[in-house]
Structures are given as structure tokens and as C-alpha cells.
Amino acid sequence: xxxxxxxxxxxxxxxxxxxxTADWKVLVYDxxxxxxxxxxxxxxxxxxxxxEKGRISKEKSLNIQNNISYINDFEEFAxxxxxxxxxxxxxxxxxxxxxxxEPLVSDDCIIASNxxxxxxxxxxASLETPERFIGxxxxxxxxxxxxxxxxxxxxxxxxxxxKAKSIIDAWGKLTVxxxxxxxxxxxxxxxxxxxxxxxxxxxxxxxxxxxxxxxTHIGGFRxxxxxxxxxxxxxxxxxxxxxxxxxxxxxxxxxxxxxQKRLVEAGFNGRKSGRGFYDYSANATAPExxxxxxxxxxxxxxxxxxxxxxxxxxxxxxxxxKEDIDLAMTKGVNYPKxxxxxxxxxxxxxxxxRMDALFEEYHEExxxxxxxxxxxxxxxxxxxE
Ligand SMILES: NC(=O)c1ccc[n+]([C@@H]2O[C@H](COP(=O)([O-])OP(=O)(O)OC[C@H]3O[C@@H](n4cnc5c(N)ncnc54)[C@H](O)[C@@H]3O)[C@@H](O)[C@H]2O)c1
Numbered sequence: 001x002x003x004x005x006x007x008x009x010x011x012x013x014x015x016x017x018x019x020x021t022a023d024w025k026v027l028v029y030d031x032x033x034x035x036x037x038x039x040x041x042x043x044x045x046x047x048x049x050x051x052e053k054g055r056i057s058k059e060k061s062l063n064i065q066n067n068i069s070y071i072n073d074f075e076e077f078a079x080x081x082x083x084x085x086x087x088x089x090x091x092x093x094x095x096x097x098x099x100x101x102e103p104l105v106s107d108d109c110i111i112a113s114n115x116x117x118x119x120x121x122x123x124x125a126s127l128e129t130p131e132r133f134i135g136x137x138x139x140x141x142x143x144x145x146x147x148x149x150x151x152x153x154x155x156x157x158x159x160x161x162x163k164a165k166s167i168i169d170a171w172g173k174l175t176v177x178x179x180x181x182x183x184x185x186x187x188x189x190x191x192x193x194x195x196x197x198x199x200x201x202x203x204x205x206x207x208x209x210x211x212x213x214x215x216t217h218i219g220g221f222r223x224x225x226x227x228x229x230x231x232x233x234x235x236x237x238x239x240x241x242x243x244x245x246x247x248x249x250x251x252x253x254x255x256x257x258x259x260q261k262r263l264v265e266a267g268f269n270g271r272k273s274g275r276g277f278y279d280y281s282a283n284a285t286a287p288e289x290x291x292x293x294x295x296x297x298x299x300x301x302x303x304x305x306x307x308x309x310x311x312x313x314x315x316x317x318x319x320x321x322k323e324d325i326d327l328a329m330t331k332g333v334n335y336p337k338x339x340x341x342x343x344x345x346x347x348x349x350x351x352x353x354r355m356d357a358l359f360e361e362y363h364e365e366x367x368x369x370x371x372x373x374x375x376x377x378x379x380x381x382x383x384x385e
Contacts, residue, residue: 001167002027004080004105006097007087008039008070011114014142015084017043020067021060021143022171027077028070031087036070043068046143080105082167084136086114094118095126102127110164112136116187117243120180124153131157134164137184138173139332147332148173149184174331176324182247185320185328187240189339191254192306194237197225198257206290206299208277213289214296215303220336225303226277230270234263252365253310304342305354311339312351312370315383322383340383349377 003019005012008030016026016039030036047061056064077083083101085094098111105111112134113123124133135151148168152161165175178184183191197211206214212224229237238260245254263269263276270276278286311325320328326338343351355369376382 001025001082002080004029004077004083004101006030006083006085006101008035009086010140011138011142012084012086013039013042014140015086015114015138016068017046017064017143018138018171018173020064023063023067024171026068027080028068029072029074029077030070040070074100075104077101077104078106080109082110082112082164084112084114089115089117091118091122094123098123098126098133102129108132110134110160110167112164114138117183117240117247119182119247120151121153121155124155130155132160134160135178135180135184136164136168137178139186145332146174147186147328148175149178149186149328149332150175151178151180151184153180174327176320176328178324178328179317179319181317181319183240183244185314185325186332188244188319189307189310189314189325189329190333191241191244192310193303193333194225194229194260195241195255195257196303196306198259200299200302201226202257202259206295207287209287209289210292210296211299213291214299217291218293218296219300219304222334222336229260230276230278230280232270233272234260234269234276238264253368255366301354302358304339304346305351305358307335308339308343308346308351309355309370309373312343312372315340316370316372343373344382344384348373348382349380352377 002025004027005016006029008028012028012030016028020026028039047064050056051058051061083105085097087094087097094113094115102111110132111127113120114137115123115135116137120135124130127133130153133153134156137149137151139145139147150161150165150168168175176185182188200206200211201208208226212226215221215224223231238256241254241256245256248254267273268275271280274280314320314325315322322340326340329335330338352369352373355367358367359369
């Protein structure tokens, strides 16, 4: 079986490694020779480290390398059973690429995009045969992150969805099915993790290290929101928020933050720029949090309530199943618990009370409680047994 990967940046390179490890033949194309060279060098380095750590044998490493070929011409994609596009996040450029590749591959070749934020349906519409098009959304770094979101377009045939899902499952990934809506599951449900933390900071309820401390030490998350935003890069994280906000017709729940926008404008994009919310220069000292447990618990309760509310909304609009929503957040962004399971533990009524208290304080749309949570509280029901 052969997969063609268009784009050999961070995502394309990672997906190529995943497919080659599963013993697929991989053909990689990139406009930039430099990107191809970097991708090759990076792969050799990663595989050498895996051999060194005893994770794979030397033979397997050679096998993975032999499975990947770098091509100079789109025509070489002809034998592919699957094409995954991972180029620049731009609808028009992606559509041009699909128009170019579609006539070169066989009729039963699935064509997919790894886009994080664009409409799969709109991309599918650029094809002569949109029914074979689907979203296959890997997370970064693709070889390490278990989760893959499978997003059928409105036009996608159900057999294509099943086939795409079974291929990615066979590559050792955990797949979840998401409706083609902005941010799919993870990038939608996770928005309040960043935006509510930013809001708490902007209102001077707590400073940055204190919010990060509360979320990790009390909330049990692996990284605090500010550390995570610095890690992802503000250029990337801010654009996702802005894209989701616009795509949801300017719903106040996804409103971006000026604080983060200013960081992007200043070029303080986080860890990779040496400065974001934190200073990453060699002689910088990490700021100390105020370890006030009561305040910390309030911060956690507020952010978790907003996350649960977003997860409930995602279920109410049938964007994904309750099982897939919880799996997506634990495997895609390493949350300590599935949010709907967490809601059951906290108590649905308590979740409603927390949302209503925020709404009472601010009278903003952003804090409206999910009607599903309200209905469940009245019925005294839970998401899971
Ligand atoms: N980086 C992430 O965290 C992440 C996670 C999930 C999905 N995505 C999505 O994956 C896609 C790629 O993201 P990335 O982070 O790997 O980007 P990247 O900038 O690292 O790589 C993109 C590559 O595409 C190449 N390219 C651009 N236009 C091309 C064209 N017309 N034909 C062939 N190659 C072309 C570039 O030379 C570059 O090497 C985007 O759609 C992005 O939204 C990114």
C-alpha cells in the first residue's frame, strides 16, 4: 500500500514516519528542496535516537527509511492508495494542489487533508469526485500523539470514512470521528483552556505563574495554559482561536484575547522566539506563583467548568460522540480526565451552578450554560453510567 504525502514540514514529515513504520510505501513531495532535506535529516536523527533507546531495531530503522521516497514530480503519485496533504494552511493553495493531484491518481485513491481549521467540505468541493475526500487530522508531533480526528466532508461517501478510519487505526493510532465544524473536536473544546486563563490574567485575578501552578498542581493538567501557549507558539495558537471565533460567526465564547494578539504583534511567539509569557533567555529567572490553595481551586473550577460546558455543547450539536469527545481530549491534548466523565464526578448540577455564577457576574454570552447541561441537571442524569 502506498501513501502520498504533500508537504514535508512538521506534520508531513511526522505522518510519513508513522506510515513508513506501519510498513506502507511513502512518497513525499514538497515545493521546497530545503524542506525535503530538513525532513530527511530530521528523520535519520529521530530513528537513530529510537535505535539508541532500544525502541526499534537497526533493521526496522533501515526498513522505515527504505519505505520513504522523496519525489520531484506529482505524476509519481500515480500508484497511491491514499494522499494526505499537509501544506500551508490556505484554502486556495490547497484547492489548487487537489485539482492537480486528482487526475493523476486512480479512482479509488482516497484524498485527504490534515488541515487544522479549514472546512473539509469546502476543500472537497474543489475535486471532480468530492465523495472520496476526507479530513485526517493528526496532532503534533504525529509519531508521538496517539489521536487522529477523522472528519468526513458533507460529500464524503460512508465507505471512504470507514476505509480511512481503518487505515489510520492500522497505523497504530486512535481515531475519533468528528463532524466538519470549526476546530473539529480538540481545537474547539480546548479553546477555554487558553481563553479563560487569559481572561483571569487580564482581570488581574491572578498572575501567570499562579494560574499555571493552579492548573498543574491542583487541576492535574500536564502543562499550565501559559506554558502551553508559549510551547505551541502564539502565532499558531492565536490564529486557531481567531479562526474558530470567525467561523462560529463571532460567538463571544471564542473571542480572542488582546493580550495574546499583542504578543504576536511584538514577535514574542513563545519558546521558539525566546520570549512569550515567560522569558526563555539563559539568565532568566522563573517567576514564582502565589501558592494560595483556595484561590488556586477557584481558578481550576472556573476553567474546568468552561471546558466541560464546551464539551457538552460539542455533544449537544452531535459534533462527536461522548466517548470520542473524552478520548479526544485525553489523547489529543493529554487532559487528566475526559471532560464529560469529569462533569459526572463534579455533578452536573454543580457544573450548571458554576456557569450560572459566571453569567450572573458578567452577563456575557461567553458564560451561557449549555442547555444540555441544564436539561441533564433537571433530570438528574449523567453522561456515563
Ligand atoms: N503544526 C501543527 O501543530 C499542526 C497540527 C495539525 C495539523 N496541522 C496542519 O498541517 C498542515 C501543515 O502544517 P505544518 O505545521 O506541517 O506546516 P509547515 O510549515 O511545517 O510545513 C508545510 C510544508 O508545505 C510546503 N508547501 C507549501 N506549499 C506547498 C505546495 N503548494 N506544494 C507542496 N508543498 C508545499 C512547505 O514548503 C512546507 O515544507 C497545515 O494545514 C496545518 O494546519 C498543523
